[in-house]
Amino acid sequence: MLEPLIPNNVVCHALEAMIFVSIACSILGVIISRMALSSIGFTMSHAAFAGAAIGMFVGGNAQAAAIAFSMGVAALIGPISDKAKMAADATLGVLFAMSMAVAVFLISYMEYMGRGLSASALLFGDVISLYREEIYALAAVCGLSIIFVLAFYKEISAIMFNMKIAEAAGIRVKLVYYILLFIIALSVALSLNIVGGLLIFVLLVTPASIASQFCFNVKSMFVVAPVVALLVSIFGVWAGFEFTLPVAPLVALLLTAVFALSVMLSFKRRINTKIH
């Protein structure tokens, strides 16, 4: 896509990947942060991490296993919350712990068996060695996230407002919620080897949190969050290659810095002290 502009294939692929990941994650992040379900981010990233570890353990495709395992976890969140009458956040906590345990168990076991597994690529990501097909998959999931928000915008906005009120209004809350979980699972699993399981959470939560400091309505949040994520990611990729710094952690740090700045500058937090 950007080859005519950036002749260096490695930089070009890294930039393309970061653009798609940042747009997809920040759009989905607007929804989950408003629903107070930010923990979906780290649960899904660790589910993908565990899935990738399973894939490596059985000698199969790590990414396919990561997608399958994240989808499985996404499918479990709703039924477990309903059956156990637990808040979704508590269910996410249980599934997060389970995923982490699976991943750590397999990695430790493989080390013990002399089949060393380097988990660093899965934990911290690697934007250097990306295949063309991976970029296409990320572009597809980015498109899917945008189509999901556009197609179900009215249902999503009602759910973001209040899930119980949306349900009482006759909106098919569960259907939209499950689609959301599956798209998050897919996005996170595909982003795992680019941004890493530990940093994907930043892209899900921070751009939405920055947008919420300035936006008074949801529509503008859906625009501001991906624009911020995109700009920071582009700058991060440039700075990473220019100064030989790890790209994904740099983007995460830059986003956190922008968030800190936005909290300080947010006019939403100002109190009007005028008497007249």
Add this chain to the structure above:
Amino acid sequence: MALIDLKGIYTAYEGGDKAVIKNLSLHVDQGEYVVIGGPNSAGKTTLLESMNGLVKITHGSASVCGLDVSRSADEVRKRVGYVIQNFYFDPFTPFTVEQVVMMGRFGRLGLLKQPSKQDYEAADRAIRRVGIEDLVHKTIGTLSGGQQQKTMIAHNLAKEPEVMMLDEPFSNLDFHAREYLQGVFKDLVRDGIPTLIVAHAFDGLPDIPIHLVVMNSGTITYDMNCTAGEVEDIIRKECKVNGRCSSR
């Protein structure tokens, strides 16, 4: 015509050791003004949620708007207005009053359909009916409790419901707002829409025949018509007879 017909229903929460609603039957016709009273934990909110399909009915049959609630809960909720009790919106809630009222139409619209001119007109009518025209561009989290309550009533009126249910709709309202909304509900009843109100305060009830339902421990202990002036005395008497009194 019966818009609500409950026959011997039982409702229980998962994990609860006993049924919250027990062998309850209720019949509500078109254009009835129903007041549901009784002590705390009598099962009043659970009754409303059962009729909406938000809480599972374990035994008995429940028909609302001619639909079986157990089988067609989604469809029932599209046709029934339900103002829930105790909501809280933080000051940064990024939705204006106009948007929240419009959301009341979304269930009826169905998936993937965009609001039409008629939908915007319905939302506009609901806003004017409740008298919150001056608040439409304000975000809901910045409003007072009473203004939020009115917004949620407009949200449900925008749905153009066939049945209206309200759980303690006067809890955050001053006397004038209560009287104003009682007038709105009286108009709904006059239009043939049965209106069910769970309440603890009974001042300002409209001077129309009232179908009074008193609940205690998950069952109905009183189910008859009365006048507005009789409501409080009957509820007090019923509570006393059954050994439990309301907090008010």
